[in-house]
Amino acid sequence: MTDTSSTSIVTVALLVALNLLMLSLLIGLVRAWIGPKIEDRYSAILLLGTGGVAILFILAILLPLAALYDVALVLALLAIVGTVALTRSEKSDD
Amino acid sequence: MIEIIALLAIFCGLFFFLSGSIGLLRLPDIFSRLHALAKADNVGLALVTLGIIMLEPDLFNDIKLVIIWLLVMAASAISSHLVARHALRENRDND
Amino acid sequence: MIDLLWSIFDISLVLLVLFLAWATCSTQDMMRAVTLFIALGLILAIIWARLKAPDLALAEAVIGAGISGALLLSAIKDYPSTTTEMPSRRSSLVEWIINGMTLGLVIIMSWAVWHGLYMSDGVRLSEQVMSHLPVSGVSNPVTAVLLNFRAYDTLLELAVVLTAVLTVLNLNHKRADVSAASALLLGMTRWLVPLLVVTSGYLLWVGAHAPGGAFQAGAMLAAAMILLQLSNPSSLQGFNLSVLRSLLVIGIFVFVLVGIWMMSLNQDFLAFNPAWAGSLILIIEFAATLSIATALTLAYLGGRPMGWESANPADSATKPNGKPS
Numbered sequence: 001m002t003d004t005s006s007t008s009i010v011t012v013a014l015l016v017a018l019n020l021l022m023l024s025l026l027i028g029l030v031r032a033w034i035g036p037k038i039e040d041r042y043s044a045i046l047l048l049g050t051g052g053v054a055i056l057f058i059l060a061i062l063l064p065l066a067a068l069y070d071v072a073l074v075l076a077l078l079a080i081v082g083t084v085a086l087t088r089s090e091k092s093d094d
Numbered sequence: 095m096i097e098i099i100a101l102l103a104i105f106c107g108l109f110f111f112l113s114g115s116i117g118l119l120r121l122p123d124i125f126s127r128l129h130a131l132a133k134a135d136n137v138g139l140a141l142v143t144l145g146i147i148m149l150e151p152d153l154f155n156d157i158k159l160v161i162i163w164l165l166v167m168a169a170s171a172i173s174s175h176l177v178a179r180h181a182l183r184e185n186r187d188n189d
Numbered sequence: 190m191i192d193l194l195w196s197i198f199d200i201s202l203v204l205l206v207l208f209l210a211w212a213t214c215s216t217q218d219m220m221r222a223v224t225l226f227i228a229l230g231l232i233l234a235i236i237w238a239r240l241k242a243p244d245l246a247l248a249e250a251v252i253g254a255g256i257s258g259a260l261l262l263s264a265i266k267d268y269p270s271t272t273t274e275m276p277s278r279r280s281s282l283v284e285w286i287i288n289g290m291t292l293g294l295v296i297i298m299s300w301a302v303w304h305g306l307y308m309s310d311g312v313r314l315s316e317q318v319m320s321h322l323p324v325s326g327v328s329n330p331v332t333a334v335l336l337n338f339r340a341y342d343t344l345l346e347l348a349v350v351l352t353a354v355l356t357v358l359n360l361n362h363k364r365a366d367v368s369a370a371s372a373l374l375l376g377m378t379r380w381l382v383p384l385l386v387v388t389s390g391y392l393l394w395v396g397a398h399a400p401g402g403a404f405q406a407g408a409m410l411a412a413a414m415i416l417l418q419l420s421n422p423s424s425l426q427g428f429n430l431s432v433l434r435s436l437l438v439i440g441i442f443v444f445v446l447v448g449i450w451m452m453s454l455n456q457d458f459l460a461f462n463p464a465w466a467g468s469l470i471l472i473i474e475f476a477a478t479l480s481i482a483t484a485l486t487l488a489y490l491g492g493r494p495m496g497w498e499s500a501n502p503a504d505s506a507t508k509p510n511g512k513p514s
Contacts, residue, residue: 008191010149013101015194020108022201024134027115029205031127032224033212038266039124039181041224043131045258046173047115048231050135053166054111056246057146057159058104059238067243067400069158070392071234071250074409076165077385078255081412082227083173084374085259086266087180088367088419165384172377 011062018058025051042086049079100148107141110134124181128174135170139163202239206232223261230254243400244331247392251408259415260489263364326466327397335402336470340459344444347477351437354484363492370420378420385413393478397467403474407481414486433483440480444473 025048032044053072060068114134121127143163147156209229216222230253237246318330318338325333335343370378389409396402418425428436447469448459455462461469 010097010101011191012194014104015191015198017101017104017108018198019194019201021111022198022205024108024111024115026201026205027112028118029209029228031118032228033221037124037181037184038220038224039177039184040127041220042177042262043118043124043127045224045227045231046170046177047118047131047134048228050139050166050170051111051115052231052235053162054107054139054142055235056238057142059235061146061149063241065238065241065243066152066155068238068246069155069162070395070400071238071243071246073158073162073165073388074247074250074255074392074405075231075234076162076169077381077388077409078251078258078412079166079169080172080377080381081255081385081416082258082262083169083176084416084419086262087176088370089266168377172373175373 014058014062018055018062021051021055021058025055038086042083045082046079049075096148100145102145103141103148104145107138107143107145110138110141114138125178128178132170132174136167139166199239202232202236206236220265223265226261227254227258230257244329244402244405247400247405248408251405251412255412256408256415256485256489259412263489324463324466326461326463326468326470329396329398329400329402331400332396332402332470336473337461337466340444340448340461340473343477344441344448344459347440347444347480350481350484351441354437354488357488357491358493360491361493364490367419367422374420378416382413382417385409385416389413389478389482393474394471396474397471403477404481406474407478408485410478410482411485411489414482415489418486418490433487436479436483437487438480440473440477443476447473 028044028047028051031047032041035041035044053075056068056072056075060066060072111134114130117130117133118127121130140163143159147159150156150159206229209225209232213222213225213229216225230249234246234249234254237243237249315330318334321338322328322330322333325337327333327337389406392401392409393403393406394401396406414425451460451462451469452458
């Protein structure tokens with residue numbers, strides 16, 4: 001009995017954490033809407049990437065689905081490629 | 095017992111995530127916003143990863159989690175640096 | 190309580206994706222549209238993860254958020270911020286017609302999904318796939334469907350990708366060169382590009398028994414090549430035109446070759462022997478990964494590879510663009 005109740009407490013807590021993460025992403029997306037320059041908007045994308053990694057971690061425990069760790073790995077790697085694509089130009093050295 | 099610690103770590107990490115996104119919204123300048131973002135990325139995700147590692151039974155997945163955490167740290171550091179220099183250059187060009 | 194929390198999560202995801210889709214299409218500011226599109230890709234990846242479809246989540250993360258993101262960001266970054274307004278719109282009658290048809294399509298598809306899920310007792314394809322999985326040569330049902338049961342569709346998809354990249358190359362719009370990279374960027378590239386290549390190989394290999402596969406691996410490899418091109422272009426000088434041509438077509442070539450070989454043995458194009466199916470699938474996926482990576486990289490770079498001569502004398506008016514060296 002204690003086993004199932006402890007499991008359900010963990011499940012409820014993880015679900016609350018999931019919803020709070022979605023809230024944090026929504027707040028970040030407001031910056032993507034407003035942010036006057038492209039760098040502000042892109043920093044919202046970076047937050048979405050890291051928050052997405054956290055959401056994927058929690059979903060991997062909750063569903064459970066271990067393959068989501070690979071999706072998180074891919075998100076982390078592609079965040080760098082996106083930044084380099086944005087910031088490289090002919091005028092600078094970085 | 096270990097689940098309590100894991101959940102505690104996750105919720106502490108969540109606090110940093112929320113404060114990072116609120117900082118992203120409310121701070122005045124791109125540089126301070128990147129600073130807030132770095133807190134969410136580094137500390138927030140570190141604590142969440144710690145909690146998830148404690149909850150995840152498979153050792154191979156735990157190693158994968160540590161690798162992902164290191165990569166996100168590197169991605170956060172590199173991205174913040176590149177975006178900040180890009181913003182600095184744009185400011186200098188426009189002024 | 191648990192169901193309520195799941196519902197809150199699901200409903201917020203649905204509302205968010207609908208809002209992002211509408212906002213991406215309707216906003217006038219190009220930078221905002223590009224950013225919201227990338228965010229849409231990320232949220233879609235999370236939705237696929239929530240629906241327990243990790244292959245789709247992988248593909249969406251790599252291609253939708255990664256490659257498309259890099260492509261759009263490179264396109265938008267040099268837009269002068271004073272002219273981010275979109276050009277004047279079409280006539281309102283055309284807009285009404287398009288909106289009406291789109292709405293009708295959405296209604297029909299929603300009704301179809303609801304009907305299929307709740308009303309009909311039709312055949313569920315997943316049971317058929319799982320029952321035939323042991324003879325397919327792989328243990329991941331998505332890979333079995335893509336590369337064995339419906340291999341012909343995947344072959345045609347590779348042909349579509351090739352056609353698309355040929356179109357992009359013929360437009361001959363070359364991306365501006367980048368200046369020499371700083372030490373930080375070079376130092377980062379030195380470990381990041383091999384890591385991306387290894388991850389691409391991992392995705393290719395693991396596709397046989399876990400979510401992964403040729404498209405995800407190819408897009409990952411393309412991301413590695415794009416990163417290399419952006420930071421250290423001289424390292425890509427070995428890829429002259431003949432190499433690029435071979436890489437572009439090798440996926441389709443190997444696919445068709447295996448199909449014809451199987452036709453000579455089994456009387457059917459692309460009918461794999463169960464004993465060889467695993468190895469054949471891996472060989473085809475390897476070639477497909479190379480082709481997809483080359484296609485996506487060339488589509489990102491634009492322009493024409495060095496040595497692309499045109500037989501049309503009118504083309505010599507444009508100055509020859511080569512891959513930046």
